[in-house]
Structure formats: structure tokens, C-alpha cells
Amino acid sequence: MQQFDYIIAGAGASGLSLAWKMLHSPLSEKKILVLDQSLTPTNDKTWCFWDTADPLFADLIYQKWTQAEVSIFGKRSTKHLNDYTYYCLRSGDFYNHILSSLEDHPNFNLLETTVKELSFDGHNPILKTETNSFKADYIFQSCFTPWDKTEDHPRHPLLQHFLGWEITTSKPVFDDSFFTLMDFDQTFEDGIAFMYLLPWSRTSALIEYTIFSDTLLDKKQYEEKISIYLNNRYNLKPIDYSIERKEFGKIPMEDRPHKPWYKPGILNLGTIGGVTKPSTGYTFKRIQKQTDAIVEDLLSKGTLEPQPPSKKRFKAYDLWLLQIIDQHPKDAFRIFNHLLKNNSLDDVFRFLAEESSIRDDLKIMNSVPVCPFPESYLEDSWTP
Template structure:
């Protein structure tokens, strides 16, 4: 299939920006003070979710005023989004690299898997930001208010009042896409009611003095690293034999400082690729916290308020993948805000299957067994089926293949705990005492 056919309409070619370079926001898009009395839609947070939704609204014919509010003062190259190319998106043409082969390693084996029709693709944040902000600047009804924190919002007659650091704006609809930043109390509540496996990582964009990377394959999980502090793996996305994003990832609720992450990355580069600090240049870095949880997020706290992105449950509970779910959620939310779809409660993009819940519970209870399980998954499940599962597009046959590949006895205890919790959740609160 052609690039235009796979990723929607023809799009202009863009020369990728170098990693670590911030994006210049179009002057026509940015305002210093609100310029409209009442906005049709106010979007809090202008990151991946907020920008994707705004573009989806515009492409579906939204002509009323839209305001994006974000606390950032610049669009830094602070993220990398990766996913399997299983469906069209507005942004896949921006992919910095593609791999049809990927590897999972443990201390005792290396497993490779390939799918020619659905490559694993990687998008750099600054390429994404530059493209979307440029597209938004083409529309006269969109404005971006930067360096402004949203304090809260409340219902008023015929709309909502939104308080920011300096202003009070009104909107007919509000979308909150600011990301999940729970307090410790909220974290404790989530942990009591659901399974919670935080994914924490720091990554470095490096260019080396000699070719050391295999550019034709990416390393999804390299568990052949020290596991004493918690479930940990290396993640390597090579752009060329001399350039790659290398991440240090924990799937554990452990306190790891930035300095410790970087020390472990230096050790990994030395042990795996023979690189000492003087052998490579760091173009940029990134860090993140991805909530892997089966907690049910309230996507509609008020009739005129929607929550999207990680705040709305877009992160896949068992894998942490989020980008494709954000795109699906953006289209669903745009259609609803424009009155082109019926109200259906929680969107499909936030669903959590029983298999997700069991797998997540297993990771939480038995992290020491995870390397073997992941290796077995990639070795025994056909690549196309596994890609569909990891991309939230699996059918019954794919699920059966996955279940058959997993060690049954190991997962029975986790399945029982999930079932007991599901039953308990259905019991009215006043009958539990």
C-alpha cells in the first residue's frame, strides 16, 4: 500500500529535525491573552493528546473558536512515540525509523520476531510537534496560550468557567488532556482498587564515533541487565549504525534517581556496545512515567467535560503503549464533540480486557518471571497475532494463541485474584461490611 493510502491523504514531505532541537511555534497560533469571550472548545494540555484532538476536530469541520492551554514555554524534543503500523494515522509518515524485525533478550536466550506488513515505527517529538503546530496554524479559529497553568474549572450557565494562572476563560466544552499526575493519596487509592505497575524510564539519543548498532532491528526488551532493584530492561531504537535512542526502563515501583538511570545507561552502553563516554555524543534525552494500570478512569466527570490521554485511560494496561489509543480516542472524542456520534459512555480506547488484567497482575506479583514470559511470547506466538495483541486489535484466535504460549500454572493465581476482585467490585459497598 502506498504511503498516502496507508496514512490517509497525501501529506507534505518533511526533513526530520535533529534530535534535541526545540520547535519554533508559528507566531500566528500563539496568543498572550484570551481573544474570544466564549470558546467552543477549551483543551487543557497541548501535548500529544491535546494536539491530536485539536487537529481531528479541525479536519472534521470544526469552525468555532478553539483554545489550547499549556504550561510549557517551548516545544522541546522530549518524547519518542513508537508503535506497530497496524492502521492509518495522521502522523505515521513522520516516522524517523521503521523496523520489521525486533528482539527480546534474556540472560540465556535471544528471540527475534518479524512482520513485514506491520513494521514497528518511531516518531520523534520535535517532528510531531512541528507538523501538528504547522497544520493548526493553517486554521484561523485555533489559538494556543502557552506558559499558563490551568487551576480548575466549574460549570456555569450554558458552559464552563476555566481558571488559569492569570485568566478566566469560558468554554462550551472542555477537554482535559494534561496527563496523569496523581497525588500519593490518589496513588494509594488506585493501588487498593486496582493493579498498578509504573513504567519509569530515562533515554539518551546518542551518536557514536563508530558503527555499533544493527539498524535493521530494534531491541524491545533486553532483560540481560541487573534485576536486583526491580524488573528492568534496555530498549534500543537504532536510526542508523551510529545513531540510536537507548533507554533504561523499570517496570517497578522503585525510586530511581536521574543520576542512577544515567549511570545504568552508561554501563549498558559499555557492556553491550563497547562504548565509553568519550565514544559517543548525547544529542538529547528524555524521561517518562507511564501508568500501567487496570484502574477505570472517569472520562466524563461532567456533561461538558472530557478527559483524554493517560488521564482518560488511553495507556494500554498490560503494555504501556499509548500513541495509537490516543489517535483512536481523538477521533472518537472529536466526533462526539461535533455531535456526530451517540454517547456511549467509556470509549473503546480505554477498554481493559480480562487478559490485560491477568497479565498486569502477573507482572505485579511475579516480576522475576517476566523475562522468561516475554521471551516465550515472542518465540511461540506468530508475529502477526502478537502484534495485533500489543496494538489492541486482537481477536479471539489471537488471544487463544497467546494463552497457549504462556505457562498456565504461573498465571492461574493471577487470574484467580483478578476474578475475585471483579466479583468484589460488583458487590455494593454497604454489603461488604
Template structure:
């Protein structure tokens, strides 16, 4: 790996360029090294060289993969709690896992050295694709590089506004206790006993690393952000609901995030030789805000393609029918046709936990999708489906009537108490 001076005016010629050096790019670099890619000139364009713990990813999947040795913790049993029930769920054969960014960045740095990556420490601006090569310019117009293929993981809003535009926004405290208070064998996936917003859904969750150290987080699915004081008040209320003694706890880090939940389309292939990854490429699941599993799949597909001499174009992050189901679910929640805690509670009550999680990952068959649909209340979901279909017809006839997208780009991060660090992927 070599570092290019950001003031050098001559563009670099490479085969594959990655714009953005966060989670999506790091996973791609690691996968390229794992698949023993050779004789491919690779460059990374990012003004920041990511290191250390600036975010946390949580995801589910099969054990025994390339991420196992990097995990901070994993659980085969989780809880989903609503005001009327506490569910202890066995995720077998899946597991729920937590991964902090430091090990991913370290693995990517090692992959860069192994692959001989050129790193350009500048912010990318305009991208010009002539169908044969892609020219990447700096924000001041200087040419940075030419590439046969460009993988762009910079966050961006959807191509056009969605019919429903919500956010998953959250704040979490990394808590250290002076005595054992957490159960490291069981995570709390969703706890809906939190006060529910007038428009939206809220829940808390607990991801214990050991008996004295855990991430405790408050999350909302809703259209609008809260103030910092409101997030802290909600977290303090959830801590007290869990029966944790504030006097015995120390907040060692604070995690904050905003992730889009929208049925607006994200264009994964904006031009012949530009491929978008991460949230900008549609990797964020609209119904949950989860992104990491799709990013991991995209990285594996890209690496396999490059190793085989094929274009580095991954499959769509989720099946089309799942994007439609997410749009209907978001409309039902946004319009108040369904109650959020009851909606999610019924999914887990009427399906094996592994089916629900695989559905949320876009990894279920049509028959399983129908089973998930049957577990929801029929009348409100039919109403939402009809309303969604009518809105699609209106959009085709008068697309300019929709308002402009005003939601901030997706960010997540963690840092010391009082410090917010931001990134582009979850």
C-alpha cells in the same frame, strides 16, 4: 490563531476547549484540521506553547497513515532477547515506529492557524460543568473561558488507588557514534539480559535512526524509582552488554520518563461535558505503559465526531476484558508468581508477533485474547486471577482501607545531557 493576554479578566466563549497542549491535544488539533472542521470555535489553554524535541514516542501500527511523513524511523523487524534466546521477529503487516515531538507540535501549530484557534497562555485550575457549559478558571480563580465541550489532557492519578501500583520508569541516551555500529533495519524491542530487580522487570532497547545514531534506553517496570546515578549505571552496563565502545560514542541528549502501570481506574468522563484524554483518560496501557496509539485513536474519533456535529467523546481506550487481563498480569508480576522475562518471552514464542502487539494495543478479538492467555503458564495466572477477584470483593466492602496514591504523575521527556524535560504523554 490569536494569543489571548493571560491577564484579561473576561472569559472567552468557545465551542471546544482543550486544556493542556501536549501530545494528546496536538494530535486532536491536527485531526480536526485534517477532517476540515469548519465554523467551530476552538481554544487551547496551556501556559507553555510546546515546540521542538521534548519527548519521543514509540508505537506500532499499520503503515500508510497520517503519521508516516513525520516519523524519525520505523522497523518491520525487531528483536526480543531473553537470557536463553534471541528472537528476530517479523512484524508484518505492522511496523514499529519512532516519532519525536517536534514534527507533531509543528503540525499542531499549523492546524491552530488553519482552525483559527484561540490560545490562552495560563494554567487551568478549577473546572465547573453545569451540564450545558463548562467554565474553566485560572489557578487564581479568574474565569478563563466557557465552552460547550472540554477536552482535558492534563496528567492526573487514577480516581482511586489500584490494587497494584507500578511504574514504568526509564532513562535513555541518544548516542552518536564516530563510525557505523547500529543496524538501522532492526530495532531491539526488549532485551531482558539486564540485571533484574528484586521486585519488578527490567530491560533495555535500541531504536536506531541510522547506522551511527540511536536511542539506547534502560527501562524498569517496578514500584519504585531509581536514583539518577543508578539509571546511568544501568545504561552504561547495557551499553557495554551491547558491545558498544564508550570511547567512540557521544551522548547528545538524555531522555527520562515515569509512566503509571496500575489497575486503578482513570475516569474518562468526569462530568457531562468534560472528556479526559491521554493518561488521565485511560490511554496508558497498564501492562506496558504505552500511550501514543490510544491517543492517536482518540484524536481521530474526536475529530470525526466534531466534523459530523456529534459530541467529541471517543470510545474507551481499551476493552474492559483487556483492563482485567492487565490487572491479573500486574498482580502475577508484583507477587512474583511469574518471572518477567520468561512471561514476555513466552508471549512472543507462542504467538505471531503481530498478534502480541495488537493485543497490547487493545485491537485483538476474543479468540485471539484466549490464544494469548493460553501462552502463559496456567497455574500462576489462575492464582493471580483468584487473588484479583478476592481483592475486588474486599475493595467493594471496605474501599477506605486502601492506601492513598503516592506515585508521581506520568512524565516523559528529553533534553541535553544533564537536563531533564518533562511532559504528560507518551
């Protein structure tokens, strides 16, 4: 059986972020195996996040904005970002850049294969494919859910689901000085739903119809909403634009407790490592935090001591919101609207990035309608 120091199983956002950080640290002296079922870079995702300083992967940033449009109770307004910039990068650029750097390094081995099983033999974590077995000191995996299907059910099985079109228009219609963060569907036909629009230029944009709910729609239904929106907002008929690419996503709004380990020596990474912010679906920046901490632990201690992705009070706010989205979606809709109406976007972003103080949090809480705070959640999330 071939032995490695570390195995990274799954070369998506989290696996490649970790590999990239290992490559640029003394850990590059270790023997590292990176596997994925496909190592062909594809533009299947557009990752956005906000940051105060120059972000990591700055050379890969495709577009950035310091103004955002929000539509609150049907009224449109543009909000300025002073402390943060909103950045966007394309997954194809990210995969390409990192995979080609890893290919050039003698200590990194890339293998395109499907992982069949991850186990622990009493001494080492083991990874099995159809034809091979590998062992390592640590395996970092983003392939398999750590939840036992028969026992571990989420309390509120919510998803953030969306379908997006990247379009090119025959006439200049977009204002690329701002992006549209949330243009709420006031009809409430699909529950809490909104348009998200990232203009790349006056004639091209990614537009997504996004819903927070437990039920996926038929793909045609998301597309119909986008088509109607383009017509109503920009007077664009199907003949006025071409669809260059489609993007579909369903991100779990996870309310189960954080499970750092899949098996002994096998750490869960990225979304299945509980890193996705439950109430928003934003993950990319939190993956950077998780992978920074892993590299730091390995360098300083040689072992891993994973921390929960959120402080307890932020976890409690998220669980509170999930419960309202699930059981009282109209109240959640009002909360989102008031949150955006009564606060600066910097304050909202600071709160959602979990960089706010308790005083900031109280200001945010006072700005939204009063809703019950379920006691059971408080107990769960505040108990050490």
C-alpha cells in the same frame, strides 16, 4: 467571560492530536481555544507505535523498522514483522507541525498559560487561569488527574519508568535494519527490566533502560545500566560516544476503572483519560483512536458518548498481568519471555493492540506459563 465552542486544555500528544483532527474536519468552523503551560516545541519524547497501513502523521515519521530483536532467556533473536511496521516520531516534529498549522487558522486560538482550575457552573464547563476565565460547550483536558487523592488508590501502584540516552558514536556499531524491543536484564536486580534500543543510523541511537515496578531509581542507576550495556554489547566506552539528549519517563500502569469525565462537560484526554495500555505503556496509537471517536461523535451527534478504551476481556488480561508484575515479578518475567519466545511478533503486537480474536487470545494464553487469574479482577472487569 470569553466563550468558545471547544477548549483543549493541554497541548501534548492528545490535545494536539484532537486539535489536528478538528482542524481537518468541519469542526474547524467552530471557535476553539488551545492552551498549554508551554507552547515551545521540544524533543522531550520519542513516540513509537505499530500499524498495518500507512500511519497517521506519515510525513512526520522519523524512522521505521520491520524487524525487531528480542533477547529471551539470555538468547538473542531477530523477529520479522510481516503484518505490522514499527514507526517512530519525535515529539518536537509533531508539536512544530501541528502548532504552526493551528497558528495559521483564524478559528484556533493558542494561549500559553497555566490552567489553574476546571469547574462546572451548572450550565457550562469553565476554565480558569491566573488572570482569565473561559467557558465552552466542551473542555478536553489532559492537565489534571481525575482521581481523588484521598479516596481513589490504585490496587497495584505500578509504573513503567525509563531513562534514555540519544547518542552518537565515533564508530559504526549499530545495525539499523532492526530495533531492539526488549533485551531483558537477566540479573533481575531491579525486577522486570530491559533495554530498548532504536537505531537511527549506524552511528546514532536512542537507548533506554526500562523497568516495570512501583519504585523509581536514582537517575544515576538507569545511566549506569546503559553505560554497562553499551560497553558489554557494543564495546563502547564513554569516550566513544557523545550523549546528545536524555529522555526520562514514568508512565502509570493504571488499574483503576476508566473515568471519562473530569466534571460535567469536561472530558479527560490521553494518559489521564485512561488511554494508556496498562500492561505496556503504549499510548500514542490509542490517543488516535480516542480523538477520532471524539471528532466522530461531535460531527454525527453534536454530543459525546465516550467508550472505555479497552474491551472488557483485554482489560481483564491487563489487570491479571499487573497483579502478577506487582506480587510475583519473577513469574511476570517468565511470562514476557515465553510470550516472545513462543509467538510471532505480529501475533504479540496484534494481541497488545487489542486487535486479536478470542481464538488468537487463547493461543497466546496457552503459550505462557499458567498463573492464577484473580477472581476479583474477573468480576470487576466483566461486570457491565
